[in-house]
C-alpha cells in the first residue's frame with residue numbers, strides 16, 4: 038500500500054530518502070491528471086506537491102486517510118487550507134528554502150533590464166555594432182521598492198543594499214515597530230510605486246491583492262521603472278502591463294508568474310511588448326533550492342508521519 042504520493046518534480050536524493058522508509062508513488066506529471074490522482078489517494082496518509090497540483094475539491098474528497106501535505110515551495114494558494122484544517126490534514130511548506138533563488142532571480146532580472154545590453158545578438162550577428170544604443174543604467178544608487186515585505190522581500194532588500202541600492206517597502210501587515218523597518222523605509226503603496234526605479238512584488242494571492250497592480254498602479258510608476266513579478270500572477274493585471282510597456286510608460290518587466298499557468302492562449306497578450314522577460318514560474322527553482330526544498334519537506338513529512346512533530 039502506498040504511503041506517500043508525489044505529484045511533481047522533487048530532488049532525487051530526497052525521494053530516495055523517502056523510499057528507503059516508505060512506499061512512494063512519484064509521478065512528476067501527476068499534477069495534470071487529477072482523476073488519476075484522486076484514484077491513487079484513497080488510503081494514502083501523505084501527499085507531496087509543488088504549485089501545479091490543486092489540493093482541493095474532488096482530490097481532497099477522495100483522500101479520506103490523508104494526514105499530511107508537504108508543499109515543495111511557500112505559496113499555498115493551490116491548497117484549500119480551510120478544507121485541510123477541517124479534515125485535520127497538516128500542511129508543511131518549505132518556508133525559507135527557496136528564498137535565495139528568488140532573490141537572485143529578482144536582482145539578476147533588474148540588472149539585465151536596467152543595463153539593457155543583452156538583447157543585441159540579432160544586430161551583432163547581422164554585422165551591426167550598436168555601441169551607442171546600448172548604454173544602460175547601473176543598479177547601484179537606484180531605489181528598490183518592495184511591495185510586500187515578508188521574508189523573501191527582506192532577503193531581496195538585504196542583497197540589494199549590498200549592491201548599493203536604497204530599499205523602501207510597502208506592507209500594511211508588518212507592524213510599525215517591527216525591527217525589519219530599521220534598514221528599510223516604510224512607505225505607502227503610491228509612494229513606493231511612484232518613487233522606485235525597480236519595483237518587486239512579494240505578495241500572496243488573496244482576494245485583497247488580486248489585481249492590485251493594475252492600470253492605475255502602472256500610471257503611478259516612473260516611465261523608466263523596472264517591474265519584477267515573481268510572486269503570483271493574479272496580483273498584476275497582464276493587459277495593463279502590456280499597455281504600459283507598449284506605451285513607453287514602463288522601462289521593462291520580468292514576469293515569472295501568470296494569471297493562468299501554463300500560458301497557452303494567454304501568451305498572445307504579451308506579443309510585441311518591448312523590454313519584457315517571460316519565464317515559466319521558475320524564480321524559486323534552482324538545483325540548489327530544489328535540494329534544500331525537497332530535503333526539508335521530506336524531513337517534515339516523515340516527522341509528521343512518525344509523530345515526531
Ligand SMILES: O=C(O)[C@H](O)COP(=O)(O)O
Pocket residue numbers: 086087088089109110111112113135318321322
Ligand atoms: O510558492 C513558491 O514557493 C514558488 O511559487 C515556487 O513554487 P514551486 O517550487 O512549487 O514552483
